[in-house]
Amino acid sequence: MNISLSITKNIHDWLLSIMPESAANIVEMVLIGLLYLAIFAILGLFLVLLERRIAAWFQLRIGPNRVGFHGLLQTMADALKLLSKELTGTTKADKFLYNLAPYFVIVSSLMALAVIPFTKEFHAFDINIGIFFLIAISSVGVIGILLGGWASNNKFALIGAMRSGVQTISYELSVALSLLTMIIITGSLQLSEIIEVQKSGWLIVQGHIPAIIAFMVFMISGTAESNRAPFDMVEAESELGAGFHTEYSGMKFAYFFLAEFINMFIIAAIAATVFFGGWLSPFGITESIPWLGVFWFLGKTFILVFLMMWFRWTFPRLRVDQLLTLEWKYLLPINLVNIIIMALIVWLNLTIQF
Amino acid sequence: MSYFSDIYKGVKTLLTGMSVTGKYFLNSRKGAITQQYPDNRDTLKMFDRFRGEVIMPHDENNEHRCTGCQKCEIACPNGTIEIIWDRGIDETTGKKKKKIDQFVYHLGMCTMCGLCIDVCPTDAIEWGQNFENSVYDRAQLTRVLNKPESKLQPGVED
Numbered sequence: 001m002n003i004s005l006s007i008t009k010n011i012h013d014w015l016l017s018i019m020p021e022s023a024a025n026i027v028e029m030v031l032i033g034l035l036y037l038a039i040f041a042i043l044g045l046f047l048v049l050l051e052r053r054i055a056a057w058f059q060l061r062i063g064p065n066r067v068g069f070h071g072l073l074q075t076m077a078d079a080l081k082l083l084s085k086e087l088t089g090t091t092k093a094d095k096f097l098y099n100l101a102p103y104f105v106i107v108s109s110l111m112a113l114a115v116i117p118f119t120k121e122f123h124a125f126d127i128n129i130g131i132f133f134l135i136a137i138s139s140v141g142v143i144g145i146l147l148g149g150w151a152s153n154n155k156f157a158l159i160g161a162m163r164s165g166v167q168t169i170s171y172e173l174s175v176a177l178s179l180l181t182m183i184i185i186t187g188s189l190q191l192s193e194i195i196e197v198q199k200s201g202w203l204i205v206q207g208h209i210p211a212i213i214a215f216m217v218f219m220i221s222g223t224a225e226s227n228r229a230p231f232d233m234v235e236a237e238s239e240l241g242a243g244f245h246t247e248y249s250g251m252k253f254a255y256f257f258l259a260e261f262i263n264m265f266i267i268a269a270i271a272a273t274v275f276f277g278g279w280l281s282p283f284g285i286t287e288s289i290p291w292l293g294v295f296w297f298l299g300k301t302f303i304l305v306f307l308m309m310w311f312r313w314t315f316p317r318l319r320v321d322q323l324l325t326l327e328w329k330y331l332l333p334i335n336l337v338n339i340i341i342m343a344l345i346v347w348l349n350l351t352i353q354f
Numbered sequence: 355m356s357y358f359s360d361i362y363k364g365v366k367t368l369l370t371g372m373s374v375t376g377k378y379f380l381n382s383r384k385g386a387i388t389q390q391y392p393d394n395r396d397t398l399k400m401f402d403r404f405r406g407e408v409i410m411p412h413d414e415n416n417e418h419r420c421t422g423c424q425k426c427e428i429a430c431p432n433g434t435i436e437i438i439w440d441r442g443i444d445e446t447t448g449k450k451k452k453k454i455d456q457f458v459y460h461l462g463m464c465t466m467c468g469l470c471i472d473v474c475p476t477d478a479i480e481w482g483q484n485f486e487n488s489v490y491d492r493a494q495l496t497r498v499l500n501k502p503e504s505k506l507q508p509g510v511e512d
Binding site: 311314 | 361364368371372374375376378379381382385386387388390
């Protein structure tokens with residue numbers, strides 16, 4: 001077991017004192033799994049509520065404010081309602097794949113959540129190919145969407161799923177290349193190393209112009225990657241009903257729904273970690289109190305989540321051809337040139353460091 | 355070189371759009387247009403052009419402005435308005451004259467198109483603000499708009 005489970009150092013020592021090492025490792029893994037499931041559920045429900053309130057404010061409405069204090073329990077009530085609903089399905093659906101699809105989506109976003117550093121010691125899986133793992137895992141989710149669309153045996157669901165495939169394959173390139181631009185500075189794929197490098201200035205400051213371009217490209221392609229408006233052709237309501245999850249109901253629908261919001265959080269968290277220093281406080285003002293890192297990390301992430309919600313409630317939906325034009329004719333060439341500029345800047349030592 | 359100017363224009367227009375929605379977001383506290391309806395039932399004021407139902411206003415002498423010309427009945431596309439009229443003796447001139455007996459308005463059939471109000475030459479009927487029209491029996495939606503014993507306001511026909 002060479003996975004560093006540094007969140008649970010104290011719990012690890014305590015467990016070792018009462019049981020053999022292999023049993024302690026298994027208990028730890030179960031505990032961490034449960035912890036991340038809890039984070040997943042709470043974060044998902046909170047993000048749905050946040051989205052609804054922010055959407056309301058953008059549209060000069062009030063938003064959910066009836067259930068609980070200022071509507072804080074609204075999404076809890078929705079989740080309970082979805083839990084109690086019947087799980088329906090079409091008769092000609094491929095039952096096995098149909099039931100499997102939501103778990104693909106949810107497992108892939110949970111796995112991506114595992115490598116994100118919340119604060120210095122709160123990091124479930126500090127793998128040395130962290131960014132690579134994130135890029136790989138974030139495109140596994142589309143298999144769930146494709147399976148869901150295919151297995152529903154519904155035209156709209158299939159069209160939605162195919163659009164999702166097109167979109168993810170295209171925009172995967174831009175996500176990877178824009179992160180690669182930043183990796184030229186850090187020289188490491190490990191997320192804790194990337195944060196270590198940023199102690200002498202956040203990467204968006206260190207890499208100045210190409211870093212800002214890379215950040216913009218990453219936010220655009222990340223929005224497309226998480227299938228959110230203005231790139232929400234997967235579930236374009238006016239064209240496809242509900243898209244790939246048309247035939248899903250109850251908790252299976254909720255899995256897709258939660259996974260979409262968690263994906264948005266993951267994209268924002270990667271951007272916060274790679275460009276804005278993750279859990280590092282600005283100018284190191286709270287460096288002596290490590291647990292405040294969670295606060296800084298979540299603060300930066302939620303500002304970026306808000307930015308993505310701002311996109312959603314401002315821009316109209318793209319057509320498929322416009323989507324592909326944007327990726328292949330604009331973002332990709334810009335990205336390739338940007339990598340060269342960044343390489344030159346790092347080579348000539350033009351980075352800004354404090 | 356339109357490639358680079360396209361990128362510039364694209365970024366610029368996107369930022370313009372975001373600034374517009376951003377302004378709305380910042381001002382949302384003051385300008386929320388949602389009415390919290392059952393809670394503010396006492397203070398709720400519907401907007402001026404709201405089409406709730408057709409009413410016939412009466413002044414303090416229980417007089418209305420309807421001459422019984424039946425233009426509204428003709429204009430109505432779905433037979434919502436039915437005017438039951440009569441001939442009575444006019445007190446001042448002593449001549450026989452048309453007057454309304456009952457202005458029957460079937461709210462259940464009304465589509466709120468407003469043609470009757472547009473066509474009325476004496477502005478006898480207008481839009482009401484009431485919208486709580488649900489009843490248990492359809493017959494209750496048939497209303498007589500002129501109040502009992504009401505008369506034509508003098509001077510309307512001149």
